[in-house]
Amino acid sequence: MKTPESTTGHASLKDREKVAERLLRASARHSYDPDRELDWDAPFEPGKWFWPPELVSLYDTPLWRRMSEEQRHRLARIESASLASIGIWFEIVVMQLLLRHIYDKPVASNHVRYALTEVADECRHSMMFARFLAKSGTPVYPVSPFTHNLTRLFKSTSNTACSLIFTLLCEEVIDWMQRLTFPDDRVQTLVRGVTRIHVIEEARHVRYAKEELRRQLAGAGRLELGLTRAVTGELGRLFVRSFVNPMVYPDSGLDRHTALRQTRASEHRREVLRTGAGRLTGFLEEVGAFDRRSRGLWRTAGLL
Numbered sequence: 001m002k003t004p005e006s007t008t009g010h011a012s013l014k015d016r017e018k019v020a021e022r023l024l025r026a027s028a029r030h031s032y033d034p035d036r037e038l039d040w041d042a043p044f045e046p047g048k049w050f051w052p053p054e055l056v057s058l059y060d061t062p063l064w065r066r067m068s069e070e071q072r073h074r075l076a077r078i079e080s081a082s083l084a085s086i087g088i089w090f091e092i093v094v095m096q097l098l099l100r101h102i103y104d105k106p107v108a109s110n111h112v113r114y115a116l117t118e119v120a121d122e123c124r125h126s127m128m129f130a131r132f133l134a135k136s137g138t139p140v141y142p143v144s145p146f147t148h149n150l151t152r153l154f155k156s157t158s159n160t161a162c163s164l165i166f167t168l169l170c171e172e173v174i175d176w177m178q179r180l181t182f183p184d185d186r187v188q189t190l191v192r193g194v195t196r197i198h199v200i201e202e203a204r205h206v207r208y209a210k211e212e213l214r215r216q217l218a219g220a221g222r223l224e225l226g227l228t229r230a231v232t233g234e235l236g237r238l239f240v241r242s243f244v245n246p247m248v249y250p251d252s253g254l255d256r257h258t259a260l261r262q263t264r265a266s267e268h269r270r271e272v273l274r275t276g277a278g279r280l281t282g283f284l285e286e287v288g289a290f291d292r293r294s295r296g297l298w299r300t301a302g303l304l
Contacts, residue, residue, distance in 0.1 A: 013218055019211045020110035023204050027117050030200055034128035038193045040135060048188045050077040050136070055177050057244050057269055061262040063254065075252040080191060081138035082245045083174070084129040089143055089151075090170045091122040091129075096155050097163040098122075101212075114208060121201045132194055141245035147238065161220065161228045162235070164213040165289060168206065169239050173276035175202050210283060217287045225288065232284065233294030240273065240301040270302040277303040 056076050058064045064072065098119055102112045133140055142148065158166070178195035181187055220228065249259035263269055281304055284290055290298075298304040 013215055014211055016211070016215065017110045019208070020114040023114045023208055024110060024117060026204055027114070027121075031121065032124075032197045032201065034124060034131070034194070034197055037197060038128075038190060040131060040190070042189065044136075044188055044190070049073065049184075049186050050080040050188055050191055051083070052076075052177075052181055052184050052187060054268075055180065055272060057248075057263045058254075058259060058266070060268040061266050063259060063262050067254075071253065075248065075254070077136065078138055078248045078252050079244060081133055081136055082141040082248050084133050084136075085141040085245070086143060086242060087129045087174070088126045089148075091126045093151055093155050094167050094170075095119050095122050097158070097167065100155075101160055101163065118205050118208065121205065125198060125201070128194055128197065132190065135190070139247075139251060141247060143242045143245075147242050150238070158231070159216075159224060159228065161213060161216040161224070161289070162231045164209045164216065165228070165232050165284070166235055167209045168213070168280055168283075169235055169277070171202050171206055171209070172280040173239070173243075173273065175199060175206065176276040176279070177272075213289070214287050217289060226291075228289060229291040229294045232289050233297035236294070236298040236301045236303050240303065273302045274304065 050073075053059055053072060053076060056064075056072070056079055058067075058075065067075070098115045102115045105112050105115075143151070154166070155163075175198075178199045182192045182196040182199060184192070217225065217228070244263075246256055246260055249256045277298075281290075281298065295304060
């Protein structure tokens with residue numbers, strides 16, 4: 001009998017070229033130029049949030065309950081800048097991983113054409129997030145030097161399966177949050193526009209990554225599966241640690257250590273992360289990307 005650790009989903013593999021052909025057609029119908037689609041000259045609206053309050057890291061903590069409404073709005077604005085900053089970092093990494101993936105593939109194939117289409121999408125997204133940062137007047141929040149250099153090694157040496165899991169982890173959690181953001185009329189119109197474009201285009205990227213990850217794991221040997229499962233656990237821990245830059249708290253006038261401690265202890269925050277990662281964790285179980293250790297690391301990180 002197959003266990004989650006041994007299942008790799010051979011029966012559900014789809015033709016790579018047909019999947020890419022459908023995604024290319026979807027891209028032709030629904031691709032956006034943020035410079036034209038969004039009103040960058042409109043002023044921000046007084047009293048509106050830059051991120052839904054329920055998604056702010058300190059929401060419903062003792063510290064949050066003591067904060068004034070002005071302080072809460074400021075933290076939400078700065079956290080939206082932190083997410084835009086990590087979004088640019090993430091998109092740059094994904095573009096490099098995609099280009100590594102297709103380097104040895106037939107250059108005229110639909111699979112390669114779609115990967116290049118996705119790279120173009122990610123370029124526009126990075127420029128969109130950068131323009132939002134410039135307009136919002138907030139600092140840029142890079143990942144830590146340790147994460148920056150560790151990722152430099154990862155993006156140069158990872159196998160395709162690990163690259164795709166990294167891609168899906170970053171895309172799925174942020175996508176879930178953005179799907180709550182763009183219909184929320186409490187949120188700034190520009191933020192809603194940015195998240196709407198990102199959600200529509202990232203849906204194609206998620207489909208491409210999932211279909212290819214299923215294929216990669218179906219053909220993986222024991223050693224590659226073991227490596228992929230080990231890296232999967234570490235990626236979950238790295239993602240949660242990097243998701244919100246700790247400097248957002250002192251920049252919002254809060255004590256960094258107190259805020260970090262309460263965020264990490266917050267059951268509401270853990271529920272946000274668990275729910276945001278829910279679709280992905282189910283998929284990773286299905287295709288066999290977890291073992292006991294990696295599952296435990298995700299649970300400790302708050303993703304399970």
